[in-house]
Amino acid sequence: MKIFECPECSSPVYFENMRCSCASELFYNPETAGFSSQGIACANRELLSCNWAARPGEALCDSCVMTKVHPEPDVVQNLALWARTEASKRWVLANLKQLGWFAAADTGPRPSFELLSETTSTGADSPVMGHLAGKIIINVAEADPATLVDRREKMQEPFRTMVGHFRHEISHFLFSRLSGSHPFLTRFRSLFGDETADYGDALQRYYETGAGEGWSDTHISEYASAHPHEDWAETAAHVLHLLDLRDSANAVGMTLPGTRFGAHDTRTALNEGLDLGVALNHMNRSMGLDDAYPFVIAPIVRDKLEFCAEQLNQKNRTGKLQPG
Template identity: 40%
Template sequence: MRDFHCQCGARVFFHNSRCLNCGLSLGFDPQRLQMRSLRVEGAWRVDDSDGKRFRYCRNQRDYGACNWLLPEGEHKPYCISCRLNRTVPDLSGAENIGRWIKLEEAKRHLLYSLLSLGLALTPANNRGVNLAFAFLEDARTNPDMAESFIATGHKSGLITINLAEADDLYRERVREELGEHYRTILGHFRHEIGHYYYEILVADSQWRESFETLFGDPQTDYGEALNRYYALSPSADWHKAYISNYAQAHPLEDWAETWAHYLHIVDTLETATTFGLISRDAEPGDMDAILSEWLELSVGLNALNRSMGLADAYPFVITPAVRDKLNLVHRVIRNLTS
């Protein structure tokens, strides 16, 4: 994530809608991937740096839930992020609104990363697989719901996120029960988008053979694989070939976990660079260079967390096998954007 500033010079952050220093409205321009400082001019918000006029997304007006902007001439009520929503939860109560806003913030962070990498949200060669999101609740957060359990997942472009994942206590309890090192809302989005891009970038492409060499046969029965994963104790040496315990469940889960870690790495390196924590002359073109930088930064991050009495920020090991998998993700993306 970049380091953003208001026109007054104060540092502002990606989700801000107002500068606390000067009081100007703020909004994110997804076309230029920049925060804009805005003054009110009737129904418009105007950026005096270039005179351009914008409207806030309707979800900002109705719920204070989105700071993304629509340019003058765009007549749709919702921004490019909120237009991807197929289903949102019942927003009649403040608790649900608060949980939904957490999901929306993580989703916009994900989309920022994808756009920064030059990835189209719905590529022209999508074969009818269109990206969309459904934020659903079940009886765990709403006893009036008939469904007792709705799984977070992906199917044919539709990413479903259970509203319960926005409940910090629930999410931490599940993380402990499943023995996961890392479980965050943003992590869920990054994982599920990996499934989406597999379908449209890899499944029927030149990368399919490389995928099978590194990850395995994607046609392996998915249900049986997951049943076997949850029924058996994890292999003691899973870390030699996988970035996470869950990655060994199925080749497609391995890809999605690896894709998520690629986004973790490049986004955190961008943040560290823009905040002056590391120096980079240019964006590295190969994965070895990226991982060399990441090793230094992640060790430092873990040391800082330990100094604060916290768990490691990145408790994962990147082995040669994992490095090769990350490199394939990198090559797929670079092939599209170079």
């Protein structure tokens, strides 16, 4: 994510800012990827700290309008969890718009979101995150930092985050849009396998027996080994992680020896993101923290990452990636 500029005083402002230090109100426009000091606020500005401008002639912004079901805000903690969840969604959607997805020029369908809570007025619930026919379900419970850490440890998923959940589930939706192309499916199957294999049976086997030995030679994560659909979603989500990491480093002027972040071919762009991951791991270890990007990328996995990157970049499907 880039660092923005206040339209009134030119001071640096960040993606989450509602106002500048000069007291100017800020309204983010996802089409121009910039802030304005004049605009019609999203109806959720005060309720959820949504700093996006409303869609022309509508009450909600491009992000909030996609949420079709949300937690009961008057139930304890639900409002705070909903707000944090929407903040993660806005971040991910802004990244995707810069790649051409869901922007005004994209005439394809959009996903809808059901943001569900485990705490309801009628008692406890257990919503399961997932994607089906364009509907994405997110459990807002993991917007609570303590809950997220607890589940990350129990499920042995070192990279479990709310941003990660959105990138994974939206990647399932993007697959459904891309898979209408025969060339896409031909190349996909050569790398990921047959996506028509029974999904339910595959998941049952995975949960009963695990990933098996050698999974890291061919998959980005253990869960990716469960089924080609999950392999795609996990790998595509990592592409979005790495591109955002690279662009965020570029925004703050971070460099590595021999590296100039900018518009490069797919292989170079991914290498830059991966090199940054290694550098951040080294920095985190100096502070006694866990690795920021705890993954080792095998050659087959790198091929999958490159394929996903080419397909996800709707603005330039020639193999080039544009900086954010």
